[in-house]
Structures are given as C-alpha cells and as structure tokens.
Amino acid sequence: MTLVKDSVMTSLESVKDPEIDTVSVIDLGMVEDVSFEDGHVSVKMLPTFMGCPALEIIQKNVEEALYKVEGVDSVEVKFINNPPWTSDRITEQGHVRLREFGIAPPPTHSDSGEWHVDCPYCGSTYTTMENIFGPTACRSILYCKGCKNPFEAMKPVSTIM
Amino acid sequence: MKTVEEAKQDASYKSALTELLYQLADDDFIVAYRGSEWLGLAPHIEEDVAFSSISQDTMGHATMFYQLLEELGEGDADHLAHGRTPAERKNAIILEEVNGPGHYLKEPRYDWAFAVVRHYFYTLAKKIRMESVKQSSYEPLQHVAVKVNMELYYHHMHWKTWFMQLTGTQGEARERMLTAVETVLEDFGGVLTLGPKEDEITKHGLIEGEEFQRKRWLQEIKPIFESLNIEMPKALGMKRGNGRAGEHTEDLDSAIDTLTEVYRQDPAATW
Numbered sequence: 490m491t492l493v494k495d496s497v498m499t500s501l502e503s504v505k506d507p508e509i510d511t512v513s514v515i516d517l518g519m520v521e522d523v524s525f526e527d528g529h530v531s532v533k534m535l536p537t538f539m540g541c542p543a544l545e546i547i548q549k550n551v552e553e554a555l556y557k558v559e560g561v562d563s564v565e566v567k568f569i570n571n572p573p574w575t576s577d578r579i580t581e582q583g584h585v586r587l588r589e590f591g592i593a594p595p596p597t598h599s600d601s602g603e604w605h606v607d608c609p610y611c612g613s614t615y616t617t618m619e620n621i622f623g624p625t626a627c628r629s630i631l632y633c634k635g636c637k638n639p640f641e642a643m644k645p646v647s648t649i650m
Numbered sequence: 651m652k653t654v655e656e657a658k659q660d661a662s663y664k665s666a667l668t669e670l671l672y673q674l675a676d677d678d679f680i681v682a683y684r685g686s687e688w689l690g691l692a693p694h695i696e697e698d699v700a701f702s703s704i705s706q707d708t709m710g711h712a713t714m715f716y717q718l719l720e721e722l723g724e725g726d727a728d729h730l731a732h733g734r735t736p737a738e739r740k741n742a743i744i745l746e747e748v749n750g751p752g753h754y755l756k757e758p759r760y761d762w763a764f765a766v767v768r769h770y771f772y773t774l775a776k777k778i779r780m781e782s783v784k785q786s787s788y789e790p791l792q793h794v795a796v797k798v799n800m801e802l803y804y805h806h807m808h809w810k811t812w813f814m815q816l817t818g819t820q821g822e823a824r825e826r827m828l829t830a831v832e833t834v835l836e837d838f839g840g841v842l843t844l845g846p847k848e849d850e851i852t853k854h855g856l857i858e859g860e861e862f863q864r865k866r867w868l869q870e871i872k873p874i875f876e877s878l879n880i881e882m883p884k885a886l887g888m889k890r891g892n893g894r895a896g897e898h899t900e901d902l903d904s905a906i907d908t909l910t911e912v913y914r915q916d917p918a919a920t921w
Binding site for chain 2: 536538539540541542570571573574575619620621622623624625626630644646647648650
C-alpha cells in the first residue's frame with residue numbers, strides 16, 4: 490500500500506505545467522490532498538488562477554499519469570477552492586525549476602506593495618516592471634537592465650491582498 | 651453556514667441564493683465579453699495583454715459562479731452561460747452596453763474613456779461585494795469569494811491607475827473622462843442593486859444589503875473624486891431600467907446572439 494502511494498506521488502511529480510515543462514504540479518503547490526484506498530486514488534487540487542485555461546489539461550494529464558501506476562484501478566481528480574491557492578505554495582524546488590525555465594519565482598509581498606524580483610538569467614536585482622499582466626494570468630513581464638533581457642515573473646497572490 | 655446539500659433542502663434559501671449567483675455570474679460574464687471585444691484595439695500593446703488577461707480572469711470568475719449554480723441543480727454551466735435568453739439574464743444594464751459606435755470587425759469607434767470608467771467602477775463594486783460574500787452564509791460562495799478577491803486586487807490596481815492618470819490630466823482626456831463618468835453613473839445604480847429579491851437575499855445572510863453596498867462604494871470613490879476634483883454623484887441611477895429584474899437593451903440581445911453563435915451550432919461539443 491505504501492509502495493503504491495509512493496508511486497502515486499512519483500507519478501504526480503511527472504505531471505508538468507503544460508506551459509512550463511520544468512515545473513510539476515507538486516512544485517506549484519497545486520496538490521492539496523491525495524488519498525488511496527482499494528485501488529482508488531482521489532486527488533484534490535487547487536486551481537492557480539480561476540481563468541486559467543490550462544486547468545482542464547492538467548486535470549486530464551494527472552488522470553492519465555495515475556492510471557499508469559500499477560495497483561491503481563480508478564482515479565478521481567477534483568479541483569477545490571478551499572484552501573485558496575497562493576503563490577507561497579510554490580516549493581523551493583519549484584523556485585529553482587522556474588528560474589531554469591527563465592521565469593522568476595513570485596516575490597514575497599511587501600507592505601509597500603513593491604516587488605523585489607531578481608533576474609532569473611543573470612541574478613541581477615536591477616530589474617524593472619514592464620507589465621503586471623503577462624502572457625498568462627499567473628505571470629508578469631519584467632526587464633533586466635543588467636543582462637538586457639526581458640523576462641517573466643510569477644505574480645504574487647495572497648489572501649492578505 | 652450552509653453546504654450544497656443543506657441549501658438544496660431549503661427552498662426559500664435556495665431561491666435567494668440562486669438569484670444572487672445569477673447576478674454575480676451574469677455581471678462578470680457580460681463585462682468580460684465586452685472587455686474581450688477590445689482585444690487588438692486597446693491603446694497600446696501592453697494594454698492589450700493586460701485587458702485580455704483581466705477579461706480572461708473575469709470570465710473565469712463567471713464560470714465559477716455558473717458552476718456553483720450547476721451544483722445547486724440549475725443545469726449545466728455551459729448552458730447557463732450560453733443557453734439563456736436575454737430576458738432571463740440578471741446583469742446590470744451598464745455592463746451590457748456596447749463599447750462604442752461601430753462593430754468589432756467593422757470600423758470600431760470604441761470609447762476608451764468609457765471602458766476605463768465602466769471597468770474601474772465595476773471592479774470597485776465587485777471588490778465590495780466579494781468582501782461581503784466572504785462572510786456569506788453559503789460556504790461554497792465564501793471560498794470562491796476569497797479566491798476571486800485575490801485576483802481582483804490586480805484588476806482594481808490596473809483600472810484605478812488608468813482612471814487617475816486620464817482624469818488627472820488636462821484637455822481632451824479629462825473632458826472625455828468626465829463625460830464617461832456622467833454616463834456610467836446614470837446607470838450605475840443597476841450594478842449596486844440586488845433587485846426585486848433583495849429582502850430574501852439579505853434575510854438569509856447571503857450578502858449585505860444594497861444600501862450598505864452603495865454607501866461603501868461612495869465612501870471608496872470619495873477620496874478619488876476629491877483628489878481629481880470631480881463632483882460627487884448626486885444619484886446612482888438606473889436610467890434604462892433594472893437588469894436584475896430582467897430589463898435589458900438591444901445591446902444585450904446582439905451580444906448574446908454573437909457570443910452564442912458557436913455554441914448554438916453544436917451545444918453538445920466539448921471545448
């Protein structure tokens with residue numbers, strides 16, 4: 490039983506964000522609960538942003554990955570809204586992998602509302618905000634004055650906002 | 651606090667709850683649609699990215715509210731969004747108004763001042779509503795509100811910036827903004843009302859009453875108006891009628907007609 494559970498977790502590790510293929514759903518903190526009983530796996534997931542069109546693809550990919558695990562007969566993947574997903578759910582490993590992809594991890598939200606974002610390419614702190622809204626709901630567009638590259642950062646979201 | 655099952659068993663509660671959910675869903679749905687019509691037409695490329703992202707988020711919020719209705723047995727969420735006639739819709743009239751003269755595909759003469767004012771005022775009202783339903787007696791709605799509110803933070807900041815900058819300047823920009831403020835306020839009471847079923851909605855502790863929401867909205871807008879030297883509104887009207895009561899304009903008919911075109915061809919299709 491523990492063996493199957495381990496395989497289930499490993500298999501979830503293999504499900505990547507469809508748009509950021511270095512980062513898994515575990516890295517993003519989207520998996521809230523996994524239960525396994527008599528061959529049935531039930532996964533509760535948290536949507537990152539509500540309008541995110543990738544959610545259905547992620548759900549399908551999680552289901553497909555879990556059906557491949559030996560000992561799993563049936564799978565249920567459900568999105569829930571409580572607790573809400575916040576950007577501090579992204580794991581340390583998630584931060585590393587986001588940078589690998591060229592996306593800065595979410596800055597911590599300061600009281601002044603200012604973001605401190607280092608360039609994911611060269612590490613420079615000399616960066617400017619170009620557009621809070623980016624190519625997807627969860628990302629913003631920034632520019633590094635150090636290495637002169639545009640880059641993206643994950644938007645910080647938290648319940649205190 | 652009630653769960654889905656508890657709400658289903660209480661007919662009076664359920665009727666008030668679904669009424670409120672239709673208002674929240676239909677408002678977001680139509681305002682997101684109007685926002686999406688700006689894609690490619692916004693003043694600059696950054697705004698195109700931002701406005702379409704905001705509209706996508708907002709459509710996501712509408713989807714969540716339609717899903718809450720689906721859970722209560724009101725029917726499939728896709729059908730609720732696409733299959734209902736204009737007369738069945740509960741959105742405020744100001745949110746259905748066209749973006750300006752012309753057509754999306756043919757000589758659109760859309761009014762950016764109107765877009766900024768409408769979206770800023772609406773986002774502020776939505777923020778007040780979401781803060782209120784965070785304490786709603788319906789648990790699933792509370793959870794959705796917490797989530798919506800986090801994303802709304804960015805929408806609000808965005809529209810407020812545009813509003814302050816365009817109104818705070820001189821010349822044509824300020825003139826057009828002031829005209830838009832007047833136009834939007836004439837019908838903005840329609841956003842802040844809970845419609846004919848207000849008493850039932852508030853009785854069940856689903857959201858605070860409309861008088862409270864109007865006060866909060868005016869209280870929030872006051873320092874902004876003062877800093878920009880705009881006169882405070884004497885009234886928040888419903889010049890063209892009450893959308894919560896199913897009263898609508900031709901603008902909604904044509905919007906529904908356009909946005910359901912694909913859906914009507916094959917309602918069973920997956921997308």
